[in-house]
Amino acid sequence: MTDIPTTVDRALAAAATAARPTARTSAADRAGWLRSAADALDAAAADLVPLAMSESHLPEARLTGELARTTFQARLFADRLDRGLLHDVRIDHADPDWSMGARPDIRRSSVPIGPVLVFAASNFPFAFSVFGGDTVSALAAGCPVVVKAHPGHPELSRRTASLIGKAFPEGVFGMVEGEQAGADAVRDSRIRAVGFTGSTGGGRALFDLAVGRPDPIPFYGELGSTNPVVVTPAGWATRAEEIATGFAGSVTLGSGQFCTKPGVLLVPDADAFLAAVPELSAGPMLNARIESGFRSTACEMATAATVVRGDVASGGPVLFRAGADDVLARPEILEQEVFGPAALVVEYSDVDQALAVLDVVGGHLTGTVQGAPGDPDAAEVIARLAEHAGRVLWNGWPTGVTVSDAQHHGGPYPSTTAPLHTSVGTAAAQRFLRPVAYQNLPEDLLPAELRDDATGPRRVDGAPRV
Amino acid sequence: MTDIPTTVDRALAAAATAARPTARTSAADRAGWLRSAADALDAAAADLVPLAMSESHLPEARLTGELARTTFQARLFADRLDRGLLHDVRIDHADPDWSMGARPDIRRSSVPIGPVLVFAASNFPFAFSVFGGDTVSALAAGCPVVVKAHPGHPELSRRTASLIGKAFPEGVFGMVEGEQAGADAVRDSRIRAVGFTGSTGGGRALFDLAVGRPDPIPFYGELGSTNPVVVTPAGWATRAEEIATGFAGSVTLGSGQFCTKPGVLLVPDADAFLAAVPELSAGPMLNARIESGFRSTACEMATAATVVRGDVASGGPVLFRAGADDVLARPEILEQEVFGPAALVVEYSDVDQALAVLDVVGGHLTGTVQGAPGDPDAAEVIARLAEHAGRVLWNGWPTGVTVSDAQHHGGPYPSTTAPLHTSVGTAAAQRFLRPVAYQNLPEDLLPAELRDDATGPRRVDGAPRV
Numbered sequence: 040m041t042d043i044p045t046t047v048d049r050a051l052a053a054a055a056t057a058a059r060p061t062a063r064t065s066a067a068d069r070a071g072w073l074r075s076a077a078d079a080l081d082a083a084a085a086d087l088v089p090l091a092m093s094e095s096h097l098p099e100a101r102l103t104g105e106l107a108r109t110t111f112q113a114r115l116f117a118d119r120l121d122r123g124l125l126h127d128v129r130i131d132h133a134d135p136d137w138s139m140g141a142r143p144d145i146r147r148s149s150v151p152i153g154p155v156l157v158f159a160a161s162n163f164p165f166a167f168s169v170f171g172g173d174t175v176s177a178l179a180a181g182c183p184v185v186v187k188a189h190p191g192h193p194e195l196s197r198r199t200a201s202l203i204g205k206a207f208p209e210g211v212f213g214m215v216e217g218e219q220a221g222a223d224a225v226r227d228s229r230i231r232a233v234g235f236t237g238s239t240g241g242g243r244a245l246f247d248l249a250v251g252r253p254d255p256i257p258f259y260g261e262l263g264s265t266n267p268v269v270v271t272p273a274g275w276a277t278r279a280e281e282i283a284t285g286f287a288g289s290v291t292l293g294s295g296q297f298c299t300k301p302g303v304l305l306v307p308d309a310d311a312f313l314a315a316v317p318e319l320s321a322g323p324m325l326n327a328r329i330e331s332g333f334r335s336t337a338c339e340m341a342t343a344a345t346v347v348r349g350d351v352a353s354g355g356p357v358l359f360r361a362g363a364d365d366v367l368a369r370p371e372i373l374e375q376e377v378f379g380p381a382a383l384v385v386e387y388s389d390v391d392q393a394l395a396v397l398d399v400v401g402g403h404l405t406g407t408v409q410g411a412p413g414d415p416d417a418a419e420v421i422a423r424l425a426e427h428a429g430r431v432l433w434n435g436w437p438t439g440v441t442v443s444d445a446q447h448h449g450g451p452y453p454s455t456t457a458p459l460h461t462s463v464g465t466a467a468a469q470r471f472l473r474p475v476a477y478q479n480l481p482e483d484l485l486p487a488e489l490r491d492d493a494t495g496p497r498r499v500d501g502a503p504r505v
Numbered sequence: 506m507t508d509i510p511t512t513v514d515r516a517l518a519a520a521a522t523a524a525r526p527t528a529r530t531s532a533a534d535r536a537g538w539l540r541s542a543a544d545a546l547d548a549a550a551a552d553l554v555p556l557a558m559s560e561s562h563l564p565e566a567r568l569t570g571e572l573a574r575t576t577f578q579a580r581l582f583a584d585r586l587d588r589g590l591l592h593d594v595r596i597d598h599a600d601p602d603w604s605m606g607a608r609p610d611i612r613r614s615s616v617p618i619g620p621v622l623v624f625a626a627s628n629f630p631f632a633f634s635v636f637g638g639d640t641v642s643a644l645a646a647g648c649p650v651v652v653k654a655h656p657g658h659p660e661l662s663r664r665t666a667s668l669i670g671k672a673f674p675e676g677v678f679g680m681v682e683g684e685q686a687g688a689d690a691v692r693d694s695r696i697r698a699v700g701f702t703g704s705t706g707g708g709r710a711l712f713d714l715a716v717g718r719p720d721p722i723p724f725y726g727e728l729g730s731t732n733p734v735v736v737t738p739a740g741w742a743t744r745a746e747e748i749a750t751g752f753a754g755s756v757t758l759g760s761g762q763f764c765t766k767p768g769v770l771l772v773p774d775a776d777a778f779l780a781a782v783p784e785l786s787a788g789p790m791l792n793a794r795i796e797s798g799f800r801s802t803a804c805e806m807a808t809a810a811t812v813v814r815g816d817v818a819s820g821g822p823v824l825f826r827a828g829a830d831d832v833l834a835r836p837e838i839l840e841q842e843v844f845g846p847a848a849l850v851v852e853y854s855d856v857d858q859a860l861a862v863l864d865v866v867g868g869h870l871t872g873t874v875q876g877a878p879g880d881p882d883a884a885e886v887i888a889r890l891a892e893h894a895g896r897v898l899w900n901g902w903p904t905g906v907t908v909s910d911a912q913h914h915g916g917p918y919p920s921t922t923a924p925l926h927t928s929v930g931t932a933a934a935q936r937f938l939r940p941v942a943y944q945n946l947p948e949d950l951l952p953a954e955l956r957d958d959a960t961g962p963r964r965v966d967g968a969p970r971v
Contacts (some may be wrong), residue, residue: 052774059892062892063888072657080853104606106606107604107605108606111604111605118967119967122967124964124967126934126967129910129914129932130871130911131907131909131910131911137907137909138573138577139574139577139578139907139908140570140571140574140907142907142909143901145909145911145912146911147911147912147913147932150892152890152924152925166602192612214821223964227669246716246721247716247717250712250713250716250721251713254867254868254918254919255712255716255918256918256924257923257924257925271575276627327761344925345720355824359557377594383548401720402720402836412947417950418950421943421946421950422529425527425616425941425943426528426616428941429939429941429942430942430943430944431941431942431943431944431946432943432944432945433943433944433945433946433947433950434945435609435945439604439606440604441597441602441605441606441611442609443597443608443611443967444597444964444966444967445595445596445597445611445612445942445964446597446611446613446942447613447941447942448941449940451720451939452720452721452722453720456721458618458723458724458937458939459618459723459935459936459939459940461940464870466593466595466613466940469925470925472925473895473924473925474913474925474927475891475894475895475896475897475913476895476896476897476911476912476913476914477887477891477896477897477898477899478897478898478899478901479898479900479901480897480899481878481889481899484884484899492598495968496760496909497909498590500583501584501588501590501909501910502971503590503962503969503971505968505969505970505971
């Protein structure tokens, strides 16, 4: 069994030492590690799920599903490694007639960015924690990973680390605990990139450390998002009950503790909408700190909007209501994420006003249209949501994020600190791969994927090849 | 003729207003703009080149070539727009059997990031200035551009802006002048990304402004680089004269005022190497400010290394010499870019020591190996350079950067502030494209490039298609 370093200095020293050999492993080697670690977690599901239940208060079915998603995601990266799909390979052969002047042979692939620090999230004890999306995408890219465990599930984190640690060579995986350890590691020159999922305040503070270093590094932070939903007049006219029921389910799913929870819904008739929303119920929250944060942000929201369902003091599901004019006058109320089972219902007078509200809100992970077939407003609402969000949904709900090649879980600030990148899906590995162009290298000195006889998708002299 | 706004507030207001219509133009529209602007510049070459000569002190042949490169690069982006090659299109069809749970239909493309501020460079009055690589890549992506003109060639900048402005709709292109205008624009919420080419000090100050905003934005800065060259023992044994001659040419090309100038060369025998270097000569520098910067950084270098050719006071070409041990003891001397015709020759005792020197130096745009066929050290030197640089060359010189699809002009800090991105080549447009995933959209509401009947390269259900 590989020894897993747990003090900051030991973990970073081990990761730094492992960086070069890790960068030189083959895609097949790394795919093998990911599969071994996934197998180890699946085999321990009967131990891990009860431990996760006791620390997170999340129900068994959710955690069983989340563990399955977590190991699936590791194996998906392994498969894409096997198929050569993580690098953006481009080959431009030498061309004496290139119009700007004779072109040398230029071939571009990428190298791992180096040791990556991953801040685990509270709300996904498996899928965004020790062996979550940030960790597996960095490992797939060939980077050693040091996880800063989340204090919300410490025993589960240690048990997970112990199980997966066996899958990796010395130094490739480490874990540290404690806020100070995390901040120290962000500032340490041995760390070359950071993945973070958590609150806007905490994430911004760490972002500031990362970009304030003598040598700034990429900080991939997934922070807060209010995920607006626009119910169009046509959608409301034809699908009212379905929309109200779906909304109730999505707002309370996982006790509202999802970064994609629909926190704001715009609707043409708030009275009728609220009357159609069924009774809301939610399970316990992850921990006392998150519950206290929920109460305090909900209290703040109550100073700008009317509480129309539940009550802020009891901490249960809460719905707020405001008019579009109120929001346009105080746009900051839309940027306040209330992390938990709460949402703001905004009544608009016409679609132009709804679009104006979208334009005053900050960046989001998701934006949703609830429309109808042939909806005259759908195209404009979709285009406007795409200006402000990283994922745009039609007649669905943003909670539940599939892991696939086309997925994008990101968005403009404050939803993330790196709007060009995703923390979910196979494109997440690109965050940790730094392009390198090789000029006029003899064939035998080229990285394997850049040789003329290599297979895999590539762009050759400007033309895509599969 | 379109009116070109020149005050910061007017330019930013116009760009912000133009952002939405620009984002909704077709690739063909944008290709047309780029070609019109390129045609306008080519047609005015007889006016532009003499103006550039008078302001930059660069020779006619160089500037004629640089203008040709500039318009070529705009047309290359136009061609790639026509061929659908700038977006990373991914389509995952709905899949009820997706292992982690039924998958919705997810299709990913990208949207322009919004108005882009471009800081023009001094040393490429055409290719990295008003209509340079940053400008054309942002326009190709669908972003309005506001250029902050470089004070080294003000009349040329105004003339260029006036000529290309006619090619774009209102607000798509603007230009401002003055340091304060640039800093103000970086902080303005209407600017969504910044491209910069210039000094490490100036670039870092602007980077700090960009990431210190309430809403931080991507800052693509290309700062300083010393571009190490390693002459292997085998390379030295077989190609001594060719290497010494090539080095002299590359160090003095354009009076050493290239970001890719080889600033450090590691060689097994410095005496013999220096004896083989022919006489160095260089033309005048771009302007008095750059000449003064050259003298002052060269003076600093002279405190850590011996001047062995030229003299610092006269400002002509200068070579410095140091031992690898000296460099290992004072690694900061390797991070100091002396912008102008100067380089440091470092003698190493064995290849391991040369590799150790590479490991103490900061990030670079380029790294070069001067080796020989069958060179036993080549593979390790190449791998080590790839850890620290964005382009690795074999038996060539890093000055002269071709514009192509596989090109990467970037590297770890301090050579750039965004090591995953390039400012040269068609991949430069990715800096200004923000991915968006669309979930379960009806076919007729999808962006055109994501429909089932669209053409162009894409990844469908995990498999590349051309």
